[in-house]
Amino acid sequence: MVFKNGRKISKIVHLGTAHNQIELNLLLDKAKQAQLIPDQQTLFSDPVTKPELFLESTTSKLLYNLILKTYHALGFEGLQDEIFKQLVIARIVEPVSKLDSIRVLKELGIDDVSKNKIERTMTSIKEKDYRKLISALCRQNRKINEYSILLYDVTTLYFETMLEDGKRIPGLSKERRLEPQIVIGLLVDQTGFPLSLQMFAGNTAETKTMIPVLKEFKQEYGVNNLTIVADAAMLNQANVREIIENGFNYIIGSRQQKMPFAIEEYLKTHENPVDLDITESVLDRQRAIYQYSAKRAKLDLKNIEKQVKKAENVIAGMGRLKKNKFVKLALHGKKLNQALVDKAKSLAGFKGYITNLDLQAQEIINHYHSLWHVEASFRMSKSDLKARPIFHHKEESIEAHLTIVMASMAVAKAMEEKSGMAIKRIVKVLKPLRTGVLISKNTNTRMEIEPQIPTESTRLISDLSRGY
Numbered sequence: 001m002v003f004k005n006g007r008k009i010s011k012i013v014h015l016g017t018a019h020n021q022i023e024l025n026l027l028l029d030k031a032k033q034a035q036l037i038p039d040q041q042t043l044f045s046d047p048v049t050k051p052e053l054f055l056e057s058t059t060s061k062l063l064y065n066l067i068l069k070t071y072h073a074l075g076f077e078g079l080q081d082e083i084f085k086q087l088v089i090a091r092i093v094e095p096v097s098k099l100d101s102i103r104v105l106k107e108l109g110i111d112d113v114s115k116n117k118i119e120r121t122m123t124s125i126k127e128k129d130y131r132k133l134i135s136a137l138c139r140q141n142r143k144i145n146e147y148s149i150l151l152y153d154v155t156t157l158y159f160e161t162m163l164e165d166g167k168r169i170p171g172l173s174k175e176r177r178l179e180p181q182i183v184i185g186l187l188v189d190q191t192g193f194p195l196s197l198q199m200f201a202g203n204t205a206e207t208k209t210m211i212p213v214l215k216e217f218k219q220e221y222g223v224n225n226l227t228i229v230a231d232a233a234m235l236n237q238a239n240v241r242e243i244i245e246n247g248f249n250y251i252i253g254s255r256q257q258k259m260p261f262a263i264e265e266y267l268k269t270h271e272n273p274v275d276l277d278i279t280e281s282v283l284d285r286q287r288a289i290y291q292y293s294a295k296r297a298k299l300d301l302k303n304i305e306k307q308v309k310k311a312e313n314v315i316a317g318m319g320r321l322k323k324n325k326f327v328k329l330a331l332h333g334k335k336l337n338q339a340l341v342d343k344a345k346s347l348a349g350f351k352g353y354i355t356n357l358d359l360q361a362q363e364i365i366n367h368y369h370s371l372w373h374v375e376a377s378f379r380m381s382k383s384d385l386k387a388r389p390i391f392h393h394k395e396e397s398i399e400a401h402l403t404i405v406m407a408s409m410a411v412a413k414a415m416e417e418k419s420g421m422a423i424k425r426i427v428k429v430l431k432p433l434r435t436g437v438l439i440s441k442n443t444n445t446r447m448e449i450e451p452q453i454p455t456e457s458t459r460l461i462s463d464l465s466r467g468y
Contacts, residue, residue, distance in 0.1 A: 297349025
């Protein structure tokens with residue numbers, strides 16, 4: 001609008017820019033209403049009809065498209081299963097039941113998913129062995145070869161039922177739960193990116209899960225000489241022999257129950273151990289590496305003192321005799337096993353690593369400490385992706401559920417790597433940025449309105465938009 005004082009322009013007001021007919025109608029109506037001078041001649045030959053605009057819907061389309069971009073980048077589109085893709089994306093956004101995923105997908109702008117389609121897809125996932133295909137795509141994506149170092153760990157997932165059948169069996173639960181459970185073995189690379197996920201009966205011992213997973217991985221992909229990093233709980237001497245026989249290398253961490261010769265010799269010349277000092281020994285082509293940490297020693301000694309105090313309470317009759325290694329049963333009652341206390345204190349701060357690799361000792365230690373990545377992947381699957389509790393009861397449905405969880409884990413991990421942000425935070429930031437659809441009753445047309453992007457979100461969107 002232009003305001004004039006005589007022949008001189010006193011003010012110019014810009015009312016906006018139109019990109020389509022609906023926006024033009026809105027601006028014309030706004031211009032007409034802005035004619036503030038009663039006798040001013042109108043600029044419009046025809047009266048402008050006020051458009052009737054209604055907000056038809058809003059969806060988190062931006063979030064959906066960014067997750068979809070990573071799904072494609074990992075090659076999962078090669079499965080050519082539209083419903084499987086939608087279930088994976090829904091689990092990342094809001095991990096709920098398969099049927100409730102329909103609601104989640106509608107909020108993302110996907111409204112062609114039905115109960116029947118989901119049920120057919122859950123059957124196809126097992127029949128077509130999607131897990132094997134996803135594992136192969138993950139391995140290709142991470143360029144796993146015979147020099148790669150893989151991390152392995154297990155966890156348990158429980159069911160919301162007390163009925164036992166097939167693989168749903170009560171067993172040793174890390175969370176001390178009594179419900180039937182299954183044991184999950186997860187193989188990841190050094191960053192925690194999933195490569196293989198296997199299900200075992202709920203009463204399967206941890207030590208009996210690793211070898212089948214490794215053998216299958218080797219057979220499927222023909223990858224030899226891989227190095228497996230695992231906690232001591234995963235391996236016993238029989239497992240180590242099988243690992244060697246199958247051509248794998250290994251790095252195992254453990255606290256020593258006995259006084260290893262290497263530590264004994266070290267302490268003869270180091271009355272006060274030096275922080276981060278390393279000593280090692282070789283026995284039967286196995287290297288035993290030990291490192292002293294002042295920080296770990298402080299924590300170990302604190303825990304030893306707690307155990308000693310509990311032992312003294314038991315001896316004094318103020319506590320029940322449970323599993324306390326420092327209580328010694330004697331002829332005339334109970335007493336403190338001082339020799340064992342002294343030995344534990346002498347080992348405080350030392351951590352052992354067993355390997356058959358010919359690498360620098362510190363490199364071996366660093367590889368072992370990357371195990372936290374597999375623990376982080378398990379936390380992602382349990383908390384962010386809510387892999388538990390499991391409500392399915394047929395084995396094929398359980399396997400299908402775990403396949404969706406594995407694919408979701410891979411996509412979520414890739415998004416975290418691209419953005420440097422946790423997947424839960426990514427969803428929290430992007431989900432409120434909703435795309436709207438306006439409908440005009442005058443022209444019966446629809447117009448999509450993009451969300452206004454806050455400045456603090458532009459970097460995240462840019463990071464997630466780049467190739468993987």
